[in-house]
Amino acid sequence: MSTRKHTEETLFGALLTMAAGSIDAHSYLMHGQVFAGLQTGNLILLGVRLGEGQIAQSYRYLISIAAFVCGTILIRIIQREHRLGEHEPLRRRIILGYEAIMLLIIAAIGGFLPDTADIALLSFTAAAELQEFRRLEGAPFTPLMMTGNLRSLSESAYDAIVYHERTAWRRLRVMAGILAGFASGALLMSIITPYLHNAGLAMPAVIILVAMSFAFRDHDPNVMH
Numbered sequence: 001m002s003t004r005k006h007t008e009e010t011l012f013g014a015l016l017t018m019a020a021g022s023i024d025a026h027s028y029l030m031h032g033q034v035f036a037g038l039q040t041g042n043l044i045l046l047g048v049r050l051g052e053g054q055i056a057q058s059y060r061y062l063i064s065i066a067a068f069v070c071g072t073i074l075i076r077i078i079q080r081e082h083r084l085g086e087h088e089p090l091r092r093r094i095i096l097g098y099e100a101i102m103l104l105i106i107a108a109i110g111g112f113l114p115d116t117a118d119i120a121l122l123s124f125t126a127a128a129e130l131q132e133f134r135r136l137e138g139a140p141f142t143p144l145m146m147t148g149n150l151r152s153l154s155e156s157a158y159d160a161i162v163y164h165e166r167t168a169w170r171r172l173r174v175m176a177g178i179l180a181g182f183a184s185g186a187l188l189m190s191i192i193t194p195y196l197h198n199a200g201l202a203m204p205a206v207i208i209l210v211a212m213s214f215a216f217r218d219h220d221p222n223v224m225h
Contacts, residue, residue, distance in 0.1 A: 006214040007092055010174045013136040014181035015211040016129055016143040019204035021185030023103070023126050024144075026200055027064075029193050031119050034060045037126035037144040039068050060119060067120040071127030079132070089218040092132060096212040099128045100205045107201035118198075137174050149178050 006012060020037055027036035035041045046061035075095060078084055084091040102125040110118045129143045142148050153175035159168035185204070192200045 006217040007089075007133065008136050008138070009214065010137060010177050012211055012214040013133075013141060013143065013174070014177045015207055016133055017146075017178050017182040018185035018188075019207040019211070020126065020129055020144045021182035022189035022204045022207070023122060023185075023201070025186035025189035026193060026204075027119065027122050029190065030197070031115055031122075032057070032060055034064050034119050036064065036119070036122035037068070037130065039065055039123075040145060040147075060116065063116050064119050064123040067123035068127045071124035072131050074124075075128050075131040089215055092215045092218070093212060095128050095132045096208055096215055099125055100208040100212070103201045103205035103208070107199050107205065110198035110201070136178070137171070139171065139174075141178070146179060146182055149175050153179060 024035050024037050027034055033045065042061040042064050046058055046065075049055075049058045049061070078091060078095065084094070102121070106118065106121050106125070110121070113121075126144065130145075133141070133143055135141055139152070140148070153172060156168045156172040156175060159165045160172050185207070188203065189200060192203065196202075
């Protein structure tokens, strides 16, 4: 029986990065240039704000970072839970469903919450993708942080063009799709946010629900049929 994982296919990864890019664009535009998932960016901005003496503006980044850590721990608890740990497809369906539901909740009530609460909820939710989905087409993958993916694209481009390696060409196409997905998610969110505001988070929720269909196609070898 095939062990191919549909949740490690390029299209699935592109959908995840599209959702991630749109969430980060939303938090950046709506919540004072704070990222929900790109914690490297938050750490940089935190250091810049502290260096400029803008102490009052720094707490937003600390809230996002702390919420992201808590969100990661939650997903780790789910991963280490005995039954779900042994049933990866089921666990992934649950995590994707959880992320989509959380985004829809934030879209519905975010406008009534303090800005810091929105930031915390978004960062708490965004952590799910990075913790659960870390491989794509048999290689390491990060749906939130594009630096590693950009490095992989550059390496693959060199090996493909100079050494004509077929595997490098394939990896190049995969990484190009991933980076395009992330950028297009941010682009779409920047277009709809001025009109939909918090309701714009319905877009990444729908994207994640579409990605969830891949998880339902994966076979769980630990379940008897």
